[in-house]
Amino acid sequence: MDARHNLVDIYEHIQKESVNYLIDKYQAKVVQENDEKYKYPVILEVSITVAGFNIKLLISLPFNFPDSFPRFKLGDSSFNTLYPLPHLDKLKTLCLFDEVLASPNPNNPLGILDSSIEKAKDILSAGILKQNLNEYTEEFKTYWLQESKDFYLSIVEPSVTDKEIFFIPFNFPNWLQKGLFTDNKSVAIKWVQNLGGRINEEEFEKVLYIPLTESMLFPFPNRNKDIYQLLKGKKPALQAISNYLTKNKRPAKVLFSIKSENEYTWGAWEHVKPFKRIISHYKGKRKTQTSLKGFRKGTQHGWLELAKDFSNMEINKYPIEDVRSTRLKNRGGDGKTENHELKVAVVGCGAVGSHIAQGLTDIGIEHLFLIDSDKLNFENINRHLCGASDVGQPKPEVVKNKLRKHHPTSKIDVYNDNVLSLLTTSPKALNSYDLIILAISHLPTELRINELQTKEIITKPILNLWIEPYLAGGHAIWLNPEDKISISSLFKENGEYKNQVLKDGNAYTKKELGCNTSYVPYGVLELRKFVNNIMLFTGQQLNESNRKSKTVTWLGNLTDQKRHKRLLSPKWLGATDFSLRAKNIENNQESVD
Known part of the structure; x- marks a missing residue:
């Protein structure tokens, strides 16, 4: 060589x-x-x-x-x-x-x-x-970090006024961070528990949040008197911290934010228990002072502590990582948050449904309702979102656990039974969701739920999804409730979809020895391509003010289908690999979009 x-x-x-x-x-x-x-x-x-x-x-x-x-x-x-x-x-x-x-x-x-x-x-x-010197401010987080003791996280929403918040200590293996600041205790508890962390509610602390309207100047605060100087021109903030220190035991943490060009930088400081050594004028004896002069032992007064008696007490500093969902999507995505408040029900948590659920979180939807009566088995895991360690558990549960570990602020509910069982007892159970996705590939159930929509029992849009063998194609039908579309018009009498890509899809299903062992062969890579395209379509529909009922056909690797001598329906013989065709549905008939 x-x-x-x-x-x-x-x-x-x-x-x-x-x-x-x-x-x-x-x-x-x-x-x-x-x-x-x-x-x-x-x-x-x-x-x-x-x-x-x-x-x-x-x-x-x-x-x-x-x-x-x-x-x-x-x-x-x-x-x-x-x-x-x-x-x-x-x-x-x-x-x-x-x-x-x-x-x-x-x-x-x-x-x-x-x-x-x-x-x-x-x-x-x-x-x-x-x-x-202005570059100290530009690199504030770096310098604040250098003088810090521990690391914390925050999901506090910034505001223009000070407010009482909470600090939740937690313990995660291999994490430097040891606590979470939050506006809402129950939200923080769920956040930590979603990730498998351990908490002790007896250790929760009330904390003060102060929004700073101007950047800190270097040198950054190190002592009580520096905090006083920082806030003395901001009377509401100074009053707030004085009251907070007067009422609360030490150590007492303060979370702060600095806004710059619509971005927030966060940090925290902590006031420790008052303590200083003084030399008595009488015989030069050394004494320890832990209380305010002229007050009963144990009396606290925030203003005097900052500006007078304990002004030289050092503060502890803590770097804060902002882990709000909106900030993480801005930092690690395109910053779009229009889907953040939307809620979607996903019926069917198999391979297609599980990847659809993940796709929904990818476009910013974190409130999901997952429905399926099946448990995950080994035959599923090659193309399912979840793997071998989850086998034997209900599919909605394992998908929920997978997603909430990735998105701890997510709210995911599950129903481990048949969707028709749910609708039998609670016909309007899905109407609190902005979209209902059916990823079950079971025409009788799809027709039944479509009937409930046309009869105005279900009042929200429905998206039906299914795929063909070898992912020669995948299909979606978006149904707006006001259009009262009957999807039976889109199928032939034998149940075959009119836009089928393969001429006889059932001819390409496979079967193992045994009852109910038939399956549809396809790979996970093509599945993800299909899901990604459908998620782009779904995002557009959700944010379209004048959205229409549509059929969507996703075309897979048609060249590969021909190479393996799989027959295509005549209408798709000249189509392009990995393309998407969408048509409006009007009066139960398709029209070109």
């Missing part, structure tokens, strides 16, 4: 070249003590002069340089002289590049070194000359 194509040799060659370059151009010295040789095989010390300061830079070349940026740290003496500076953390590391926006040019490793050193000089110069 050509040595130049061996990855280890490539990196070692570039590393050697880079080290020689830094020694020749910058008089760098190789640092012998290195505790991170696996990740950073070589560390070099470079001396630079910035704004009159002689600064020692430690440049660590990663094992995969130049595919990753080098790390820049300050030497101990330089750090002690200059800290704090914007973009310099407590681990003495300089943040040079936002690696989400920037990436190194692997074809120019020496250029990476030069540009990194110049970037370090610019950042240090701007910090020393106080030209970039």
Whole structure:
């Protein structure tokens, strides 16, 4: 094998070249003590002069340089002289590049070194000359995190006024976070329990939330008096924290938010039990003060604690991760929240129904009602959302458990029986949902529920879904209640759908030895394609003000069907693979959309 194509040799060659370059151009010295040789095989010390300061830079070349940026740290003496500076953390590391926006040019490793050193000089110069103090605020979360003790989560909805909220301690294996701030205790309890966490209701705390209208200025608050200075120009907030500290025991947490360009940054601080050592004027004796001067022992007064008697008490700081569903969809999605308040019932939690349920959460719908009488078995798991560990449990339960671990704010109800059993006892049980999806592929049940809709017993839209063998095609029928469409008009007398893709779909079902062992063969990859297309259609329909009843035919890999000599219905012979056809239904007849 050509040595130049061996990855280890490539990196070692570039590393050697880079080290020689830094020694020749910058008089760098190789640092012998290195505790991170696996990740950073070589560390070099470079001396630079910035704004009159002689600064020692430690440049660590990663094992995969130049595919990753080098790390820049300050030497101990330089750090002690200059800290704090914007973009310099407590681990003495300089943040040079936002690696989400920037990436190194692997074809120019020496250029990476030069540009990194110049970037370090610019950042240090701007910090020393106080030209970039606003960047402390821009990187508030980073600096607040550096001085923190623990990590917490929040599902508190921001507001324009202070309010009482709750802090729920919890314990999750492998999580750094140890608690959740919430407006509503029951919502938080469900959030934690959905993920399998442990809580103790006796440890719940009442907490104050304060919305800050302006960014904090550096240096950020460290003591009671700093909090007083932060809030003294904001009388309602100062009054709120004074009352809160007067009424509540220590430690007492305060959650805050900072709004900037419609985005929220969160943090928390904590006031600990008052304590200070004082020297008595009488004989210089040392005493410990834990109460306010002139008050009975145990008396609390928030304003005096902040501004007078215990103004130098240090506060504890906590970074907060905002895990509200709306924020996570904005941070990890397209930010669309129009479906957040919608509720959908899914009848049938087999392979199609389970992936439909997940698809609904993907488009922002988290309130579901899952209905199915079957239990998951081994024959299901290859294409079902859930797997072998869930076998033997009711399908609605396992789908619910799967989804709520992914979306702990979701509200998912289940009915582990036949939908007709439910409608027999509660005919209008599904009318509280914005959409009813039938993923059962059972025409008698579909016709019966369609009849209930045409008779105005069911008053919400219905979406019927089913697929054909080998996923040659998949179908959807959207029925608006006001249209009073009878779906029987869309089927032939023998029960065959008029838009069937395969000429005789039943000819391609398979059967094992035994009673009721027939099954429809198809793969999960094609199923997901079908579901994704149907979810896009569903999202459009839900948000369409003048939506119409429609039939939708999703065409699978028709080329593959022909290759395997599966006969297609004549109307689809010239159709394109993986395409979608939608038609309006008017007066029980289809018309081209």
